[in-house]
Amino acid sequence: MSVENGLWVFAQAVEGKLLPVSLELLGEGRRLADRLDVGLSAILIGHNLQPLALELIACGADNVLVADHAKLYHYRGELYIPLVEKMILRYRPEIFLFGATQGGKDLAAATAARIGAGLTAHCVAFEIDEHKVLKQLVPAFGGHCVFRSQGNPQMATVAPGVFTIPEPDYERQGKIIEIDFSPPAEPATKIVEFKTEKGSAGGLEEAEVIVAGGAGVGNAENWQLIEKLAHALNAAVGATRPPVDEGWVEEEKMIGQSGRNVRPKLYLAVGISGDQLHLSGVQNPELFIAINKDPKANIFKHAHFGVVEDLTKILPPLIELLSPGGDN
Amino acid sequence: MKSLKIAVCLKSVPDPKQWHKVTINPQTKTIQKEGIPRIISPLDRHALEAAVRLKEAHGGSVIVVCMGSPGARENIQEALALGADEAVFLSDRAFGGADSLATARALAAALKKLGLPGLIFCGAVSYYGSTGQVGPQIAQFLGINHFSAVRFLDYKGGKLYAEIVTDGGFALCEGKLPLLVTVRREINKPRGLRLSEAIKARKKKIWTWSSADLGLSSDQLGLKGSGIQMFDFLPLPEAQGAEILEGGPQEIAKEIAQKIKKYRQGGIL
Structure with missing residues (x-):
């Protein structure tokens, strides 16, 4: 051809x-x-x-x-x-x-x-x-x-x-x-130094379990709950855009159209409203649980199970239950 | 040495906190974003900050170029309060509906009319569209080189040193001016707005240019001059919806933990 x-x-x-x-x-x-x-x-x-x-x-x-x-x-x-x-x-x-x-x-x-x-x-x-x-x-x-x-x-x-x-x-x-190529005699740009560096996405694209947080997490202190829950589940941490803008988490962890595409088996979305710009980056999780205090949040249309509650009330007991030695 | 002329391309975007209010009319395929407060696209604020810091360190001037609807004027005013010296506002119905190609063409024409600044800054991606295309495209229309996704910058001896994020890590690059640079968030922490600066900024000049000022015909601009066209919209079927777990926080936490455990025991994870 x-x-x-x-x-x-x-x-x-x-x-x-x-x-x-x-x-x-x-x-x-x-x-x-x-x-x-x-x-x-x-x-x-x-x-x-x-x-x-x-x-x-x-x-x-x-x-x-x-x-x-x-x-x-x-x-x-x-x-x-x-x-x-x-x-x-x-x-x-x-x-x-x-x-x-x-x-x-x-x-x-x-x-x-x-x-x-x-x-x-x-x-x-x-x-x-x-x-x-x-x-x-x-x-x-x-x-x-x-x-x-x-x-x-x-x-x-x-x-x-x-x-x-x-x-x-x-x-x-x-x-x-x-295809023939000859470099320009006097290029205007050059690479002085090149460093290989693995991104700080923390294996997000390959992760089977992801705990992701959104604007609803509210502040940097609450964000620690997301990190702790992820740790308890041995999961990767993901985010929507607002937590990145707020500086709670690195940009490399952003999931969605302008971030990363992920294929987790288990997706736990906390304080995420469920904008399509985010959800289009999450490919077919087998178990999708959403926690958001707003009962009208769009995320509840897409999740398998939903919890309408303040995350600060749900996450601490959940972290305890899922941690080693917890009731799990 | 000639004083450094720096330009910053700014985009005015709907406030990301209110994106859920942006909708599409499935019949006319037009996007409705009226009534939503507009902000300077966040990475463009970093671009502006990089330009102002360079000016503060090496002298020169910073001019903002912004294409947008009349509401963008407020964002331009803000940019002037944040350290830009003057601004060009590309405001004309003919610019409406532009994709990245038509946007870049218009911005490049404005930059050319300004006598081609030595350095041009853009955000690496704009919010909302987030294609990251406009910066590299402006550079092509101007026939100059560019560095995309810059996270560190230094200017010395008439040369620009930029650390750029690449697919394998990062590269420290060196370039001769004129150059266009698109910046990432890590490059700096933009300054906050100060009332005294905002008052001074009211005296700064905003030039308003139409398509005629750019010497471009209407078929090179806006929707007509765009390289891509939306011709259909396919709504997704309404999702089934989640089963809402009821009970007190302890009970719910237990139920979630059990569901995860059961799922893991199913051997899938």
């Missing part, structure tokens, strides 16, 4: 590994490309990329466009943006999907502006309509807003964790196309 007029996925390499969201997008990209009967190509930029290119083919890519250079090892807008623009102008993809990572979002936004194309953020589902146009679904207002982006290609970003990684098949055949 040809690289021209096809469906493209930005495959992001960090420290010699593909980010999971790149593979997730290949799975969805394969489904859409088959529906449109076009080729699926991955755009891979970095250094020493051969094994990653093979992994992309195994996960569904028909073609991998590879720009391999030592200077491209870390994401750098000044180098990546014109390079991707050049690839688009040369091969004219129909659709271009990006993971909503730091690098992915930056590259998608800048590239879209350069070619004057629309870019839809926060997509959670795609459909192809009868005119072969990509319908992009974004959760909002208790439903989905359906967008289409103008211009070529149709561009969208998708958060990590929305789609699942396809089963790799190393028998699959694909084509590797090398």
